[in-house]
Amino acid sequence: MLYAPGHVDCLPEEVGYDASRVDVLHAHFQKLMDQKKIQSASYCISRYGKIFMHGAVGPLSFRGGDEPLLPTTAHRVASITKAIVTVAIAKLVEDGMLRLDNPVGLFLPQFNADPFNKIDLYSLLTHTSGLHPDCASSLIPHHQSYWDRIGRYFETYDPADGELDWISAALGGGLSKKVGEEWQYCSFGFCILGEVIKKVTGVGAEQYVEEQILKPLGMQDSMFQLTPQLASRFIIRSERQEQRLKDIIEGKQAEASPAEKLWENIPSTGGGLSSTPADLIRFANMTLGMGKLGETRILGRKTVEKFTTRALYNTPDYCWGSNNPDRSYGIGFDMRRGSAFLYSPTSYSHEGAGACSMIMDPTEQLAAVWFVPFMDDNWHDEAIFNVTNIIWSGLQ
Structure with missing residues (x-):
């Protein structure tokens, strides 16, 4: 197994976590790679604001090979962008500019x-x-x-x-x-x-997101437009993407058609952010810190409480073939409940297509971020839901 460890603040045992679950997590990722469901995986997990699990398994490129995915490899976070944009809206509510x-x-x-x-x-x-x-x-x-x-x-x-x-x-x-x-x-x-x-x-x-959220939180690897530096350590998912990354690194910009240029007028707030697991864990811990990370204040306590408390009741969800008469959701954050999950009822989260996940559990003060790039266009729930349960099973 290709494995690359990342920086940690402490050992799992120091925050009341069973270290043997790390091997279980790696074995699960390896099984999904053997089944050709995911290309590789990276993760960052913290408790009480301290990172105790951080690493990556599998190859950097869709072609395979011996070059490993790294914990510092950047990915497109897709709809996890929405969680960060939600905080931007919350800030404007605090400042009296929106309700x-x-x-x-x-x-x-x-x-x-x-x-x-x-x-x-x-x-x-x-x-x-x-x-x-x-x-x-x-x-x-x-x-x-x-x-x-x-x-x-x-x-x-x-x-x-x-x-x-x-x-x-x-x-x-x-x-x-x-x-x-x-x-x-x-x-x-x-x-x-x-x-x-x-x-x-x-x-x-x-x-606004970059100046008011990403930079204050020290999320230096999170951005909407890739720099050559970040492009040089981006995951490689396809030949087309590989060429695009190469062009960014070399400073080449393909000439876009007039119609293509017009798309730049559409905000990238639905899913355009790129980041790393360690950067996103800083955002996650800011929310668990009730709006603060260290001495940096992004939101006030009451605002975080409002946005991360269940907001929907008796609202049906028939989206994409679902048949849920009572969709649990916060304001901009998912609060999915049910028999499938081990996390606390207070937990909130967001997923991203293709796929990645970020979950915050305020009861346990546990935050987890992981990327599991799918090898096809199907949705593999065991790369998201099963991983959640493996992670939460280590709490002591």
């Missing part, structure tokens, strides 16, 4: 028309806005996703026609449900939140 019950139309006039005028910031954060969920096109015949509509608009856009308005183009897809009727996971809604951040701060949402 969760504000209608989106207060900031973006495209939402002032029925039925969109009933959508507020709270419903976007809790995925109850009624906007079509991700991947709806695969479930609804002839459905045109918000992204498809934006893409076609960009292809025909002429500056002579007036100011760019990708939001109106997208909203031509309408709603799938009434506001608050169902939980439906919607990344487009978080792009709209990014546009709200831009509107009220006067800077791009990505810049």
